[in-house]
Amino acid sequence: MKEFIRDLGLENINYGYSTGLKNRAGAGEELISYSPADQTPIASTTLCTTTDFEEAIQAAKSAYVQWRNVPAPKRGEIVRQMGEAFRKNKQALGQLVSYEMGKSLQEGLGEVQEIIDICDFAVGLSRQLYGLTMHSERPEHRMYEQYHPLGIVGIISAFNFPVAVWSWNAMIAWVCGNVCIWKPSEKTPLSAIACQNIISSVIESNQLPEGLSTLLIGGPEIGQALSSHEDVALVSATGSTRMGKAVAKTVASRLGKYLLELGGNNSIIVTENADLNLTVPAVVFGAVGTAGQRCTTTRRLIVHQSVKEELTQRLVKAYGQLKIGDPLDPAHHVGPLIDQDAVLNYTNAIEAAVAQGGEILFGGEVLEGNYVLPTIIDMPAQTEIVKHETFAPILYILTYEDWNDAIFLQNDVPQGLSSAVFTQNIREAERFLSANGSDCGIANVNIGTSGAEIGGAFGGEKETGGGRESGSDAWKAYMRRQTNTINYGTTLPLAQGIKFDL
Ligand code: UN1
8 A cells, every 4th residue: 555545545435425524435336546557456436426416416506505605715715725735735645646647756746736826826816806897877876897606616627637627627616606516537536536535624624514525436427417407507627629529518508608628739839940958858848748648738849841850859869868667756757648548549649640651750669558658750741640639648740941831730730729939039939929820728939838837827729628727817717797787876867878758
């Protein structure tokens, strides 16, 4: 038994359903979580069914009636305590994330740091849920807007960021006065249970209602139930475009709200004016970090022909120095893929790329278990496979001569999450950031595509789903806006000067 499993209270969890105060087995089958690092079963839990879901809705509904009346800064105080609890558990939770998901320990710890950071952000936000005041066209009238909570927020999260993405949603949703029902990926249930254990202590010590945070370990039917239930005001879903389209369709059919953070196919343009000393580490981290399983992973390199040879040589050299293996060993840069399906997707994509004219410059091999060699493939054109998001460390290289072609290639994919340009030329940089430049939700200059900070709004366009989570004013998606007009005079003037005399 690994020490962090014990530290996080995961020895005998025996639950798949938790309201924050009450934990019990789900009504469904047993679910064993295996580490992708060595296929060891870590612990087992149970799956929830739609019967459990109904109970969760009732708990959430009654918690909401209480929670929405807690002043926002007081809600922030609760989130502050949660942040403290995560600080105390950073090491253990980071290790668990690394072991259960397979990302390197550094990245596991980084993910917990994102939780801590978003807690801090949400605490400040709890005093800044500002609406505007506007001047009324009528005398002795006042007009303003305010933001109220939505109610129940459903959170569907993916295996690749098993804890951080939940926290971006949950911490913001809570300070906004909502309650949350969380359905994590079935591939990483323990990381979710660990988070629920950590925040449960805060819920308990503050005598908060059960149902403020409900965790349901479950399959797609729980996602479906969240999407179709009219009491779930907002469904925030992170995952594949296919899943996002299904969620959007179901939620839209009842005119509910959804927030989607789906696939990416992120590129870095390297111009003839790039500083390659910055470019090389940014590309390597972006392409192989989390074994290529981030939505923001660098998947395409669009390189000016004049720097292509030098850049590819330096990349191949850097790839040759990567240490691949047990993610918990701090010496390793790259861990395993999540499962054998992911390994198969990796092999299939490489086969397709070669069939479409690609030349493998590095990698292309499955090592043992779920470990694969990060791969660089030189492509003659942006073929079908390059336009497809494969969740694996495969970097496609495309070459350009004309700057306009570089921008065209960057945008000519169905996804629109993250993008970057490496250049020291201000015209290229500004053009990339302009309305004629990158069409993505994130566009960077001289930094890579992944590793976004929590302070900005995170999300993307086109098949990425259009939602924004985390910082900036992303909180507005978790609240309903109300416009209020107050007449403090003794007459009833109508807007637009309409006369209606009785
Ligand atoms: C994701 O892959 O779903 O920008 C989120 C990044 C991280 C978040 C990625 N901050 O890579």
